[in-house]
Amino acid sequence: MPASILLISSDPALHAAVSEVLRSPSYTVSMALTPDESLARAAQSDLLLLDTTGNGATTLDLCRRLRGDPAMTSVPLLVVAQSDDVEERIRFLEVGSDDVIGRPFDGRELEARVEALLARFGRTQSLAPAPSILRTMPRQERRSIAVFSPKGGVGTTTIATNVAVVAGSRQPHGVVLIDLDLQFGGIAVHLDLAPRQTIVDLVHDEQGLLDPELLRGYTARHDTGLHVLAGTARPEQTELLGGDQLEQLLQTASRAYGTVIVDAGSNLDERTLQILDWADTIILPFHPEIPALKAVHSLLDYLNATGDIVGKCVFVLNNAFARQALRMRDIEQALGTRVAIELPYDPLAYLNAANEGIPVVIGAPRSGAAIHLTKLADTVLGDWGAAPASVEQQPKTRFGGLFGRA
Numbered sequence: 549m550p551a552s553i554l555l556i557s558s559d560p561a562l563h564a565a566v567s568e569v570l571r572s573p574s575y576t577v578s579m580a581l582t583p584d585e586s587l588a589r590a591a592q593s594d595l596l597l598l599d600t601t602g603n604g605a606t607t608l609d610l611c612r613r614l615r616g617d618p619a620m621t622s623v624p625l626l627v628v629a630q631s632d633d634v635e636e637r638i639r640f641l642e643v644g645s646d647d648v649i650g651r652p653f654d655g656r657e658l659e660a661r662v663e664a665l666l667a668r669f670g671r672t673q674s675l676a677p678a679p680s681i682l683r684t685m686p687r688q689e690r691r692s693i694a695v696f697s698p699k700g701g702v703g704t705t706t707i708a709t710n711v712a713v714v715a716g717s718r719q720p721h722g723v724v725l726i727d728l729d730l731q732f733g734g735i736a737v738h739l740d741l742a743p744r745q746t747i748v749d750l751v752h753d754e755q756g757l758l759d760p761e762l763l764r765g766y767t768a769r770h771d772t773g774l775h776v777l778a779g780t781a782r783p784e785q786t787e788l789l790g791g792d793q794l795e796q797l798l799q800t801a802s803r804a805y806g807t808v809i810v811d812a813g814s815n816l817d818e819r820t821l822q823i824l825d826w827a828d829t830i831i832l833p834f835h836p837e838i839p840a841l842k843a844v845h846s847l848l849d850y851l852n853a854t855g856d857i858v859g860k861c862v863f864v865l866n867n868a869f870a871r872q873a874l875r876m877r878d879i880e881q882a883l884g885t886r887v888a889i890e891l892p893y894d895p896l897a898y899l900n901a902a903n904e905g906i907p908v909v910i911g912a913p914r915s916g917a918a919i920h921l922t923k924l925a926d927t928v929l930g931d932w933g934a935a936p937a938s939v940e941q942q943p944k945t946r947f948g949g950l951f952g953r954a
Contacts, residue, residue, distance in 0.1 A: 664764070
C-alpha cells in the first residue's frame with residue numbers, strides 16, 4: 549500500500565506543491581487544516597508534514613503536542629520551515645521534529661527526505677525494508693552483479709533489465725538497477741520509466757552519495773518493486789562521475805539494497821574496472837561470431853593480467869542469428885571456459901520488449917527467451933557462495949583453427 553502522508557497546513561499552494569512532488573504511486577497526500585484535525589488523524593498516517601506558516605508559537609506548540617502523544621512515537625515528523633534559518637530549524641528539532649526542510653525547497657530534496665524518514669521508521673512496505681534490516685543482513689547474503697561486454701550490441705541492457713526485474717519481483721524494494729552505461733544507457737527506456745532524477749542529480753548531492761536512505765530517494769520505481777537509478781541524459785555529463793564518486797555510489801548502494809545490479813555497458817575504462825572489481829558476479833554476454841569472441845578473449849587476457857576477476861564471470865551466449873555458425877564446443881574451447889547460459893534466437897520477443905518498454909520475462913514469460921533469462925537470474929541470484937557453472941575452466945587454447953579462419 550502507498551505511504552499515507554498528512555500535510556498539516558492551511559496553505560493550498562503548499563498542498564499543490566507537495567502533491568506534485570510526491571505524485572508517485574508510493575504516496576498519498578492528504579491535508580489537515582487545523583491543529584485539532586491533525587491531532588485526530590496523525591496516528592493513522594505514515595508521515596506528517598508540518599507547515600510553519602502563520603503563528604510560529606502555535607506551530608511549535610503543535611509540534612510539541614504531536615511528539616508528546618504516545619501514539620505518535622513511531623510516526624516521523626518533517627517540518628517545512630519558513631526559511632533556511634538555522635535558529636528556526638534548531639527550535640523545531642528541540643521540540644521533537646525528526647527533520648526540518650527550509651523554504652524554498654527543491655522537490656528532489658523533499659522526496660529524498662520523505663523516503664529517508666519512512667525507511668528509517670519502517671512505516672511502510674511500499675518503499676523498502678527498513679535500513680536497519682539491510683544493515684544487519686550478513687554480507688554473504690548481499691549480491692553485487694555487473695553486466696558488461698567488450699563488444700557493444702550484444703544485449704547487456706536487455707540482460708541487466710530482465711535479471712533485475714526477476715530479482716526485484718522476488719525482493720520488492722530490496723533491489724536496485726544502476727545504469728552505468730554512461731554515454732548511451734537505455735535502462736529507463738527498456739523499463740518504460742520517465743525518471744525525474746538521474747545519476748547526475750545524485751552526484752551533485754554529496755550527502756546523497758554517502759547516505760543510503762538519501763540515495764534511495766534518487767531512484768525511480770518499477771511496478772515489480774525494482775528501484776532504478778537512471779543514467780545520464782547527455783553523453784557529455786559522464787565526466788561528472790569521477791572515480792571517487794563512483795566508489796562512494798557503489799558502496800552506498802550496497803548498504804542501501806540487498807542486491808545491486810549494474811549495467812556497465814561495453815566501454816572498458818578506469819570506471820569500468822572499478823565496477824568489475826566491486827562486483828561479486830560479472831555477467832559477460834557475447835554473440836556467436838568471431839569478432840565478438842576475439843573481443844572477449846582480449847578482455848580475459850587483460851583481466852587475467854590485472855587481477856582475479858575472470859573467476860567470477862558468468863558467460864552468456866546470446867544467439868543473435870537464426871542459424872548458429874559456430875558450435876558451442878568450439879566456442880567454449882576458444883574461450884577456455886564453459887558457457888553458463890545460451891539465450892535462444894528470438895528477434896520478435898526482444899524487439900517487442902524494447903519498443904514497448906516491457907522486459908521479456910514480463911511481456912512474454914512463456915517464450916524461450918524469458919525462460920532462459922529467468923534461468924540466468926537463478927544462476928546469479930541462487931545459493932550465495934556456490935561457484936557458478938561458468939567458472940569451470942576448459943583446457944586453455946590459443947583459439948587454434950577457430951580464429952585461424954577469421
